[in-house]
Amino acid sequence: MKLLRIGAKGAEKPAILAADGTVRDLSGIVSDIAGATLLPEGLAKIAGADINALPVLDAGQRIGPCVGQVGKFICIGLNYADHAAETGSPIPAEPIIFMKATSAIIGPNDDVIIPKNAIKPDWEVELGIVIGKEARYVEEKDALDHVAGYCLINDVSERHFQTERGGTWDKGKGADTFGPIGPWVVTKDEVADPQNLKMWLEVDGKRYQDGSTKTMIFGVATIVSYVSQFMSLQPGDIISTGTPPGVGMGIKPDPVWLKPGNVMRLGIEGLGEQTQNVRAYSA
Structure with missing residues (x-):
């Protein structure tokens, strides 16, 4: 099933993306794509519904974050061998864990805002794991x-901010819209x-990342x-699993940084695509 929030x-x-390409309203079955809905019994409830009998939603509406009420947004750093190589970093002996603020979460096509005092904004296409059972x-x-x-x-x-500010x-990683x-x-x-999923990212039509899980x-x-082993994982928690090579900081000899007016497009095989316009912060 392809579940979304619109x-x-x-x-x-x-909502759910039906086989005929329409977006169907799940409001009468579940309250949100969040928490208990992502438990096995919650997903079974959706799977058992007559999807074609559900109301059709306007597919032109904004698509929100695919999971609501995220409790933890956990990330794994330097988790691709070829990305570690482009940054000049050794292969980690154990997964590197850091957290991304849940206030950073936005929809897949919402604008990305460059924060105040930013110097080196960058991109990373990543596979996200959505936790179901605790x-x-x-x-x-x-x-x-x-x-x-x-x-x-x-x-x-x-x-x-990440590497030069102590x-x-x-x-x-945690700025709003990140x-x-x-x-x-x-x-x-x-x-x-x-x-075994292909993944890619483009900025202004130029493909920078073209990798695989x-x-x-x-x-x-x-x-x-x-x-x-270090923290419990709850239904609706998200783990972002790292990125393949081609990030801006890894481009030689001159790194490339995001700037206002850029457009990012990215996708993972079978998981859809995103498009974000990059804007400057304004109070």
Whole structure:
């Protein structure tokens, strides 16, 4: 199933993309694509509905973040061997965990705002894991039982804040609008192999990232198991799993940074596409 949230900010309706391409209203079945809806029984309730009998929504409306009320937005750093190489970083011995502020979350096609005092804004196409069943001290062999589905994420970053302002990476990752997610949560039954998905990102029509989840250092099952050793994972939590090469900071000899007026387009095989206009901050 491809689940989404459609409508104005703060007033999104839960919806499903039907087989005929129409967007159907799930409001009569679930209250939101969030929390308990992403548990196995919540997804089963949707799967058991007569989708073609549901009201059709205007597909031209804004698409909101594909998951509502996200409790934790967890990220894995330097998780692609080829991306680690382009940054000159060693392969991590264990997954690098950092957090992205939930206030960064926006819809897949909402504007990305460059924050005040930014110097080096950058892009990162990433595979997102959407947690279903609660996970705590999960073994790797059981980890996928706790996954509801997957989504497309742009882990927008400010590299100066991230690496040159002291402290952790979080301050370069959590600005408002730095977390476009969606368009859909694609349930795991529709993703045959999350470790074999093509992914790409373009800025103003130029393709910078053209990779695959094949080059992940730590795969989805490993990540879910590993993170669950340090914190419990709740339904609707999101884990962003790292990016392939081609980010702005890795371009030699001169890095390329986002600027107002740029347009980012990105996609992952089977998980849809995003388009964001880049704007300057204004009070």
